[in-house]
Amino acid sequence: MNGIKQAYIGFIDKGIYFLTLMKRRLDPSRIADNRLKSVFIKFCGFIILMSVYSCKSTETNKATDLINKSIQAHGGFDQWKSLDTMIYKKKITLYNRDKEVRKYIEQQHNYSLSAELKGSYSYYDSINYEVIFDGTKAYKTENSVPNSPDASSFNNFNSAYYVLNMPWKLLDEGAHATYEGIDTLFDGQIVEHIKVKYTSGTSKDTWWYYFNPSTYRVVACLVHHPPTYNLITNDEYTNYQGLLWNHKRSSYRADENRDIIYLMGKYEYVYGEGEE
Numbered sequence: 001m002n003g004i005k006q007a008y009i010g011f012i013d014k015g016i017y018f019l020t021l022m023k024r025r026l027d028p029s030r031i032a033d034n035r036l037k038s039v040f041i042k043f044c045g046f047i048i049l050m051s052v053y054s055c056k057s058t059e060t061n062k063a064t065d066l067i068n069k070s071i072q073a074h075g076g077f078d079q080w081k082s083l084d085t086m087i088y089k090k091k092i093t094l095y096n097r098d099k100e101v102r103k104y105i106e107q108q109h110n111y112s113l114s115a116e117l118k119g120s121y122s123y124y125d126s127i128n129y130e131v132i133f134d135g136t137k138a139y140k141t142e143n144s145v146p147n148s149p150d151a152s153s154f155n156n157f158n159s160a161y162y163v164l165n166m167p168w169k170l171l172d173e174g175a176h177a178t179y180e181g182i183d184t185l186f187d188g189q190i191v192e193h194i195k196v197k198y199t200s201g202t203s204k205d206t207w208w209y210y211f212n213p214s215t216y217r218v219v220a221c222l223v224h225h226p227p228t229y230n231l232i233t234n235d236e237y238t239n240y241q242g243l244l245w246n247h248k249r250s251s252y253r254a255d256e257n258r259d260i261i262y263l264m265g266k267y268e269y270v271y272g273e274g275e276e
Contacts, residue, residue: 062179063194066211070167073216075243080168083241086111088164090121091268099263111161121160133157164246164269167218170209174198177209185210185220186231186260217244222258229254230264240271 071077090107103125111119122130130141131153138154140147147153162169170177177194184190191210198205210220220233231254238247248268253261 060176060178063177064171066179066192066194066216067167067170067177069216070211070218071171073244074167074218077168077171079242080165083243084112084114086113086119086164086241087271087273088240089270090160091270092265093267094265095263097262107160109160117161119157119161121157131157131160166221166246167209170194170196180208182213183210185233186258187233189219191219222254224256229256229258231258231260238269238271245269245271 071080074080086109088109090109092103092105092107093101094103094105096102105123105125107121107123109119109121111117116135118133118135120130120132122128127143128141130144132139132141132146133154137149138157139149140153169175175196175198177196180193180195182190183193190213192213193208193210196207196209204226206224208222209218210222211217212219217237218234220231222229222231231252233250233252234246234248235250236246236248237244239245246269248266250263251265251267253264255261
């Protein structure tokens with residue numbers, strides 16, 4: 001595979017060199033034969049198109065390589081795929097712009113993963129709520145009374161599961177990642193990062209994931225929910241079922257440059273039944 005890739009890149013390089021060398025001789029303004037002009041223009045377009053494709057392909061390969069290194073750093077793909085259940089408590093503290101606590105909620109999450117994804121999460125917010133996914137549809141209950149299945153319940157369930165299962169879910173078929181190089185986070189931390197767009201589902205969100213270039217842990221992500229941006233930092237990690245998971249996270253309202261506007265919330269994940 002590497003030999004084919006190198007040959008392809010060599011072909012592009014030779015094509016560009018050929019165009020540069022023959023620029024004066026093959027200048028379309030000096031060519032009388034219209035058929036020759038057409039061939040020349042088409043060849044130029046082909047070289048440009050292949051050059052752009054080569055660059056995009058390279059950035060995609062670099063992104064996939066970075067994701068795979070991160071998956072290994074978090075315990076490996078096979079270990080993650082072997083999970084039968086996931087149980088954890090999520091402690092949520094939300095703040096207003098004045099840094100005052102406006103709400104505290106504890107969610108209990110229970111997932112069955114052996115055959116197909118099923119599960120639920122429950123919480124109390126003036127009344128008891130539970131969001132349930134039975135493998136095909138999702139619905140919410142209020143004080144144990146079920147509502148009709150709806151897209152909102154499915155999106156909430158799917159989002160809770162998806163966000164936690166990083167970086168493994170970055171290899172999903174509908175996730176298209178491109179490598180964007182080295183950058184610096186607001187706290188001075190040097191990171192490598194990728195941009196992720198989705199071609200499946202209805203989400204129009206764009207995500208950026210930031211990795212420690214030495215340990216390959218996921219250290220932060222930025223999501224664009226049009227028109228707003230949220231920056232989430234992974235502040236502490238913990239081990240659960242042989243894998244490295246987020247333990248404490250912080251969420252910030254940010255702008256398109258990742259400049260922080262204010263702290264939105266803090267999250268703590270406690271894994272396993274009865275663990276504190």
